[in-house]
Amino acid sequence: MEMLDQEVRDFTRKKFETELVNPVELLYFTEEKSPLIVPGQPVSSDCQFCQEIKQLLEELSSLSDQIKLTVYDFKREADRDAEYHLDKIPAIVIKKKEEDTGIRFFGIPSGYEYTSLLETIVEVSRGQTELSPATKEALKKLTKEVNIQVFVTPTCPYCPMAVRLAHQMALESPLITASMIEASEFPELSQKYDVMGVPKSIFNETITLEGAVPEEVYLEQVLKAAGEQVS
16 A cells, blocks of 8 residues: 555655755665564564655655665664664654755654655755744854754644754754654653653753744754853
8 A cells, every 4th residue: 555645646746846956865764574484473563663654755755866765774784873873763864965964754754744854855955945044144153063853743733843943954054963753653752851742842952842933933942052142
């Protein structure tokens, strides 16, 4: 059964044809099922939607020659896991021209988050974002790393706004890493950060922000997390 119906396929193909500029590489870290089945032993996996995400990305990448998909087995690619600072799966890393953008998706980008994935791919391909000149200038002045985690659910209509802001800021600054985290797939993390509603953004483990907020408010949290003075 296909993950993308014909209407979504047609929309995605047209969007890619008209908006992609440069090639984009998607790295997908998953857990491959073993071809060996031991009689009497259950076939299990801790990765709830690993196979579904793989199929989704295969269908997505087939819609444009500008998108390259590479799949890695998380347990067998320890060096690559470390290279991209990955500690959990399923994980999607987005690269441009062999450059890591700092953009991550942990969990299935379905529902409203499919839009986040599409828009992020387009912006990475273009190499530019729609952030204001003032925000871009402020991000250029960062001197410390900032890690942003955005907890979402597929049915949340406000979550893509927070995810896109985080990803756009990562695209504008090499010091920022921004991750979408599907809350229900990572219950221990959701409990750790007391995620009672979404979107919820965590900045450098110390600053939290709930809800979808304007760009300037989101920027303030990034600057605070980096130890920068906020005017």
